[in-house]
Amino acid sequence: MRRTFKAGMGAGVAAVALFAGLAVAQAGALKIESWRNDDADIWNSKIIPAFNKHYPDIKIEFAPSAPKEYNAALNARLDGGTAGDLITCRPFDASLALYQKHQLDSLDDLKGMDNFSDVAKAAWQTDDGKTTFCVPMASVITGFIYNKEVFAKLGLAEPKTLDEFHAVLEKLKKDGTYIPLVMGTADQWEAATMGFQNIGPDYWKGETGRTNLIAGKEKFTDPQYVAAFKEIAGWAPYLGSGFQAQTYADSQNLFSLGKGAIYAAGSWDISTFRGQAQFAMGAFPPPQPAGTTDCYISDHTDIAMGVNAASKNKEDARKFLEWLTTPEFATIYANALPGFFPLAKTPVKIDDDVAATMVGWRQTCKSTIRNSYQILSRGTPNLENELWNVSAQVVNGKLTPEAAAKQLQDGLDKWYKPAR
Amino acid sequence: MPEPVSNIISQMPRLRLAALLLFFLGPALAVYSLFSIYPLVATMALSTYTSDPSGARHFIGIANFQALLGDALWSKPFWNAFRNNLIFFAVHMCVQNPIGIALAGLLSLPGLRLKGFYRTVMFLPTMLSVVIVGFSWNLILSPLWGVAAGALKTVCLGSLFAPWLGLESSALVTLSLISVWQFVGIPMMLIYAALLNIPDELIDAARVDGLGHFRIFLHIKLPLVLPTISLVSILTFVANFNAFDLIYSVKGALAGPNFATDILGTFFYRTFFGNQLQLGNPTMGAAVATIMFFIILVGLCLYLVLVQRRIRRYAF
Incomplete structure (x- = not known):
């Protein structure tokens, strides 16, 4: 004791x-x-x-x-x-x-x-x-891994845009057999890494946005960052029941047991799924927001x-x-x-087809690394910790996208003075 | 009649006495100093330094403490952790100790069968590794595979189920109750032992006067074990303000959601060792550890002054 x-x-x-x-x-x-x-x-x-x-x-x-x-x-x-x-x-x-x-x-x-x-x-x-x-x-790449058998059974196609992505999720929810999107917020980093940092680069134009944040030319309160939070704020209805207490290991098990359709994935999950999942898998890059032409992926060193x-x-x-x-x-x-x-x-x-698909995105999309990693997580409060915290809260519906962005920027402003 | 010990000591040559004291106290004192006093003093010393990027340390006096208590960057998470720790302690005091007392009372009833079995079963969780406790309860309460949801449904209370460990409003209390479940055996055993010490004559006299089991417990036994109960309380206080492992094993060092389960132990760990991209800050961590030590010290002093001195002990 x-x-x-x-x-x-x-x-x-x-x-x-x-x-x-x-x-x-x-x-x-x-x-x-x-x-x-x-x-x-x-x-x-x-x-x-x-x-x-x-x-x-x-x-x-x-x-x-x-x-x-x-x-x-x-x-x-x-x-x-x-x-x-x-x-x-x-x-x-x-x-x-x-x-x-x-x-x-x-x-x-x-x-x-x-x-x-x-x-x-x-x-x-x-x-x-x-x-x-x-x-x-x-490096590791994030995107979405999906159960090919579920997609074939329900006649779904890989979504290219966010509108298509939402339509696919809606159809899966209506069908009701599978959890449309497998992600939990109990461990917090899933929401940040496989949520915000996964779909975000399309909004902030990858390296452009990342370097601008470091240079102080962009802020987290700018519309492109708030929009990324708005997107993940809309995911809650498609997640499994009780996702607030769903850990990362729970997510991996849910998907590899075939209970989920789409998994917000990091490429490091592939070998786990290869060992456990019995079904064919595919992968698609983060779907693009309306009005964007270039695609960006988080290809994180x-x-x-x-x-x-x-x-x-x-x-x-x-x-x-x-x-x-x-x-x-x-x-x-x-x-x-x-x-x-x-x-x-x-x-x-690379022989593994899912891994080959993911690394193939490097040819069509531009690579970027997570924007909180270089220089910006040096101070107190720590940006990466804050990002985990607010991303999980945004998905949980406890914090608005605007408030989340403001909390990040306020925290950064307390110690970070970009070189002019 | 043998000579009293005090006489022997006063007649002993001084040098001999010193040698004797050293012989008996030395080993324990050395071990205690090396593993308890030295780390404590070293921690306090470390908390007055800061380190620069090259790893060199500079003396800065009480600046770490000023930041920790005065600068919102540090004081906000610190007071949050302190408040959560108070709630953690309150749940233990209001749930763990009363249940422990009640269980001890039931166990000490005359004529109860399978006493040894109950005692062992109720003490078992205390001996489990906290990692196993955290993992098991994570599974039991899991909204995906846990038995909690199904169990509630079979008694038509399914609507009461929520992902308790994941909600800001309930995560801390849930974790506190898990900890209560694990450690309830300790107050139970201590109080049970105290209850066994009560002479049968007192109980028999009460029974002759016409008191039932419950009133005997309330009016005779309970007042007699009060010193033990206050000891249990102070042990609970010290353990709770040093607690760390359960929260860390279930919620990680970031103690989510939104730091709702962050207590002083996890706050200290995060500060000292860092987390993901946050680099560890040993000097500030030492400051947090020092404050934790003083919180416990103040608590102990208050207990000594306000409670310990007023307790009446009965000699049988």
């Missing part, structure tokens, strides 16, 4: 450092820090063996932490000097902070870095774009890898990173983890 929280914490940090210290003591092996514990199998059975074909002498150990704890655990290990040699990089500020604390090395002179475009590298660069400190590995500045084995670590820039790695990674799309310039053939 009595939890001595503070005391426990100090002991916990000490214990973590101790364990990490024991693990790192074996010389020679490169240790990879990562939050992708779901992928441990793929790293051990596919990626590391493929690398060892080229460099049989370099031993590599994939040592992931739980995603929720990764940032805290990694920081503790880096501060204590017991972190692994290769660090999987979160996008933007979390990794930038590590570089600024001299815990990550600059990788500008790494062979193969020119295989990546500036947009691909942006998430792991200093603000001026001059120094890159992680090798981009993959999500995962990269850098070298621990305190590593004793930097030479081998850099060899591994060089290999990460090759098409060979990109092909293995993209096909072992459908839904994590390589960022290298060389196109990669």
